[in-house]
Amino acid sequence: MDSAPGFGREAITAIKFSEEIIIISNPTISSLFDSIKCLQLANRLNKKVLGIIINRYEKDSPLSLKDFQNLINTNILSIIEESKKAKYADLRREMLYNLDKNFRDQINSIISKIAGIEIKKENTFKKFLNLFQNIFSKRF
Secondary structure (H helix, E strand, O other): OOOOOOOOHHHHHHHHOOOEEEEEEOOOHHHHHHHHHHHHHHHHOOOEEEEEEEEEEOOOOOOOHHHHHHHHOOOEEEEEEOOOOHHHHHHHOOOHHHHOHHHHHHHHHHHHHHHOOOOOOOOOHHHHHHHHHHHHHHHO
């Protein structure tokens, strides 16, 4: 289940009704604090936290990966680098997955880690969606 960014009512409800949680965070102080709150709530509710994915990471981000790891105290599943094509994709209402091979490879790697399966690099977006449907249909 996806949730709104931040730590509002929608995010809290998503945590309450989830069995496993993956936190997605930007490498900023405000996102870090929201991630820490999310982890604390998940722990209080006895939810399994699979880890955190750091999104839109740049080498000159305000928080280094080491700082983030020290403060978050959970497994970093993956780091998704900032894509120069993200704004272009957003303006054209296209999926970044289709436009940026590096981004696509990073997403495929995350899916492989979580699902425990290998995704071949030549797979198309349609196969990606089918894989996601298969994963979630087996989990519920």
